[in-house]
Amino acid sequence: MNILSNISWRSLALWKRNRDVFLTTWKTNFLPPFLEPILYLVAMGLGFEALIQADIVYNGQSVEYIKFLAPGLISISIMYGAFFECSYGSFVRMYYQKTFDAILATPLSLEDIIAGEILWGATKSFINATIVLGVVAVLGYAELPGLMLVPLVAFAGGFLFASLAMLFTSLVPNLDSFNYPFFLFITPMFLFSGTFFPLSVLPQWGQQLAMTLPLTHITSLARDLSYNILGVDSLVSMIYIVGMSAVVFLASVYLMKKRLVK
Amino acid sequence: MPAVKAVGLTKLFEELRAVDAIDFEIEEGECFGFLGPNGAGKSTTMRMIHCGSPLTSGKLEVLGMDVTVDSRRIKEVIGVAPQENNLDPDFTVGRNLTVYGRYFDIPKKEVAERADRLLEFMQLTEKRNEKIQEISGGMKRRLIIARAMVNEPRLLILDEPTTGLDPQARHLIWDKVRELKRKKVTVILTTHYMDEAERLCDRLVIMDHGKIILQGRPRELIDRIIGTDVVEIDTPTDELESYVKGKRWQYERTIDRLLIYTNEGQKVAAEIKEHFSLSYYLIRNATLEDVFLRSTGRGLVE
Numbered sequence A: 001m002n003i004l005s006n007i008s009w010r011s012l013a014l015w016k017r018n019r020d021v022f023l024t025t026w027k028t029n030f031l032p033p034f035l036e037p038i039l040y041l042v043a044m045g046l047g048f049e050a051l052i053q054a055d056i057v058y059n060g061q062s063v064e065y066i067k068f069l070a071p072g073l074i075s076i077s078i079m080y081g082a083f084f085e086c087s088y089g090s091f092v093r094m095y096y097q098k099t100f101d102a103i104l105a106t107p108l109s110l111e112d113i114i115a116g117e118i119l120w121g122a123t124k125s126f127i128n129a130t131i132v133l134g135v136v137a138v139l140g141y142a143e144l145p146g147l148m149l150v151p152l153v154a155f156a157g158g159f160l161f162a163s164l165a166m167l168f169t170s171l172v173p174n175l176d177s178f179n180y181p182f183f184l185f186i187t188p189m190f191l192f193s194g195t196f197f198p199l200s201v202l203p204q205w206g207q208q209l210a211m212t213l214p215l216t217h218i219t220s221l222a223r224d225l226s227y228n229i230l231g232v233d234s235l236v237s238m239i240y241i242v243g244m245s246a247v248v249f250l251a252s253v254y255l256m257k258k259r260l261v262k
Numbered sequence B: 001m002p003a004v005k006a007v008g009l010t011k012l013f014e015e016l017r018a019v020d021a022i023d024f025e026i027e028e029g030e031c032f033g034f035l036g037p038n039g040a041g042k043s044t045t046m047r048m049i050h051c052g053s054p055l056t057s058g059k060l061e062v063l064g065m066d067v068t069v070d071s072r073r074i075k076e077v078i079g080v081a082p083q084e085n086n087l088d089p090d091f092t093v094g095r096n097l098t099v100y101g102r103y104f105d106i107p108k109k110e111v112a113e114r115a116d117r118l119l120e121f122m123q124l125t126e127k128r129n130e131k132i133q134e135i136s137g138g139m140k141r142r143l144i145i146a147r148a149m150v151n152e153p154r155l156l157i158l159d160e161p162t163t164g165l166d167p168q169a170r171h172l173i174w175d176k177v178r179e180l181k182r183k184k185v186t187v188i189l190t191t192h193y194m195d196e197a198e199r200l201c202d203r204l205v206i207m208d209h210g211k212i213i214l215q216g217r218p219r220e221l222i223d224r225i226i227g228t229d230v231v232e233i234d235t236p237t238d239e240l241e242s243y244v245k246g247k248r249w250q251y252e253r254t255i256d257r258l259l260i261y262t263n264e265g266q267k268v269a270a271e272i273k274e275h276f277s278l279s280y281y282l283i284r285n286a287t288l289e290d291v292f293l294r295s296t297g298r299g300l301v302e
Helices: A011-024 A026-049 A065-096 A099-104 A110-138 A146-169 A175-192 A204-212 A214-227 A232-260 B042-049 B071-077 B093-103 B108-121 B137-148 B167-182 B194-200 B218-225 B238-246 B265-275 B288-296
Strands: A056-058 A061-063 B004-013 B016-026 B031-035 B057-062 B078-081 B155-159 B186-190 B203-208 B211-216 B229-234 B250-253 B257-262 B281-285
Touching: A011 A026, A011 A110, A011 B093, A026 A065, A026 A110, A056 A065, A061 A065, A065 A099, A065 A110, A065 A146, A065 A175, A065 A214, A099 A110, A110 A146, A110 A232, A146 A175, A146 A214, A146 A232, A175 A204, A175 A214, A204 A214, A214 A232, B004 B042, B016 B042, B016 B211, B031 B042, B031 B194, B042 B057, B042 B155, B042 B186, B071 B078, B078 B137, B093 B108, B093 B137, B108 B137, B137 B155, B137 B167, B167 B186, B167 B194, B186 B194, B194 B288, B203 B218, B203 B288, B211 B218, B211 B288, B218 B288, B229 B265, B238 B250, B238 B257, B238 B265, B257 B265, B257 B288, B265 B281
Parallel strands: B031 B186, B031 B203, B078 B155, B155 B186
Antiparallel strands: A056 A061, B004 B016, B004 B057, B203 B211, B229 B257, B229 B281, B250 B257
């Protein structure tokens, strides 16, 4: 595979570039992922919990609604962190700032650049989700030792969403076109991936459909770890995330090359 | 070993032959120019040299390495100052250099020292902490050239380095290019300014429609294509033109001028004045611009 052999450790130089930009504006970068889950927990947790009297049954375990919601907030931050970074962020760097063109004149290959962008996207998910996890854990909605592994899921899930975003970045003609993947893909996942309510309330076909969505697997892994109830389903989710990541990553690098090499 | 060697170098964009089987050799340590109207294939050739665009066919070697095999190693030892401004707007002037140096895996301390030297060299030291958006166009061009030198390249590509700059900024960049030449850095230059090419280039090629139509030293090209002098006659008559034609002088008629290319400007002008009353005429030295316009035509290239 040409794509793989053209990826080297040099992609870390691109990762460091994005990290440095992130750190120069760190104050604005850290606050939203910290405050957002608090807002959600207050609004949905306190607000809805008054309406939802019964506990929610998840994998045979009964949990109060706010504790059910908490891992969903983590997985949502995983999705948005990487997807924003490698859609709008990468497109601006590629198309408006010509950053990729400039770096292409250095020893980095285009594959290094794309891999570095996706690694950075995964890192964004890792950072954001870990902050959300911190809030959730302090409030007691995630349990040791499982929660220690959630950042790992964040990085893996972030890698998947970064690759997916890069796939769209390789295809869209302009910045506004990202409205389509967001409306048709990201928002439905935000709502229907076991984030706000258990999938069991959906009809059979709805549940099956949800199982094809990446966020469903990230959410259930985050939840299984938060409750310390790993099982066969968790293993399936892990395999899904790894397999899907590999396929989408290769496809996105291939399509980016097709777009940029002229 | 030549710094760059191209044999039958070709680039197709679908039906368009952007670069059409050209051959050239650039010696190490010389300043080599690529001239030509827009769309002539200069920038595409540059992009192929710095491994930014794959060849359609032909062979291209840079510093003895094949661009299709050794792109990483080539890119390690050459510097590229592209035509369009692609400085990193997310960083300050100084960090544009240090971050760029990191792509070459230059140790942190070393890159910091080089950045200091390059800022000094390009007279940008005071702007070190400014944002890219806040510096002038001339400073941006200088910073792009400084950035291209951060890996201490053996070969430097300057794609239209002075387009849109004021005379002060152009002269500063020319000084710097001459300084590089003294340091035996090979420089490849594209430009639309013929005076710039005449001043800086040891040798040059003129491209048109993807082909090299002329090559040589600037002075030789002028002597060969034009001669030493140009006599410009304002609002010529048809009789004047047929007189010039009858004399078998080399000439060209534009919308409102007749240009006579000769080695004896004074003599030609005197002879014409004997037969015609001239309202306005001018005898001047032939320049590379005359060569360029004569060889690529006066029609606008869109």
